[in-house]
Amino acid sequence: MKFHNKIGVLAYHGDVIEHISAAHKAVQNLSLSVQIQEVRTKKDLDIDGLIIPGGESTVLHKLSQREGIFEVMKQIPFIFGTCAGAIMLAKKIYHKTPGQKTLRLLDIEVDRNAYGRQTDSFEKKIHTALGDIQAVFIRAPRIITIGKNVKVLARDGDDIIACEEKSDENVYIAACFHPELTTTVFHEYFFRRIYQR
Numbered sequence: 001m002k003f004h005n006k007i008g009v010l011a012y013h014g015d016v017i018e019h020i021s022a023a024h025k026a027v028q029n030l031s032l033s034v035q036i037q038e039v040r041t042k043k044d045l046d047i048d049g050l051i052i053p054g055g056e057s058t059v060l061h062k063l064s065q066r067e068g069i070f071e072v073m074k075q076i077p078f079i080f081g082t083c084a085g086a087i088m089l090a091k092k093i094y095h096k097t098p099g100q101k102t103l104r105l106l107d108i109e110v111d112r113n114a115y116g117r118q119t120d121s122f123e124k125k126i127h128t129a130l131g132d133i134q135a136v137f138i139r140a141p142r143i144i145t146i147g148k149n150v151k152v153l154a155r156d157g158d159d160i161i162a163c164e165e166k167s168d169e170n171v172y173i174a175a176c177f178h179p180e181l182t183t184t185v186f187h188e189y190f191f192r193r194i195y196q197r
């Protein structure tokens with residue numbers, strides 16, 4: 001694969017700035033020379049991988065459809081989705097709005113808003129395969145099932161809250177919480193998967 005040395009962040013709404021900032025720090029920590037690029041339209045897709053931030057999966061779906069990149073995003077080999085981004089990656093979702101579609105790239109089933117309303121959002125320390133971190137859950141989705149090729153990266157009790165599906169060509173990583181708010185370890189992990197294979 002020919003690298004562009006650019007990582008995109010889907011930049012319609014949600015915690016875009018936080019992801020860009022975490023991505024910059026991760027690039028620095030790994031001493032990579034990679035640019036971080038905001039993605040809104042087709043012309044922004046000269047990227048090696050994409051980060052899909054949290055926000056509203058319904059909005060992400062609608063705007064990416066409107067800009068004509070929803071189908072094109074399915075061709076991106078490396079995607080890291082947090083919260084609404086994890087919903088976007090899922091093969092199947094529950095409690096979707098009418099007409100809501102996902103990219104169906106990662107073999108997980110996800111229940112939207114399973115932890116309750118915005119006011120039920122919470123923060124807690126969790127163990128992950130990448131070390132202990134503080135995790136922020138904001139109207140988070142719950143991963144209900146994972147396919148046999150999906151590896152768990154973090155659990156909270158019985159709940160799988162971060163996971164990855166990897167093949168020779170693709171890596172898709174999903175987190176139900178917001179790592180970009182508290183840590184860069186997930187961004188570093190994602191970048192290592194792309195540039196240090």
Ligand code: GLN
Nearest residue numbers: 054055056057083084139
């Ligand atoms: N509830 C949102 C959705 O369904 C996700 C929330 C978030 O990304 N923090 O898309």
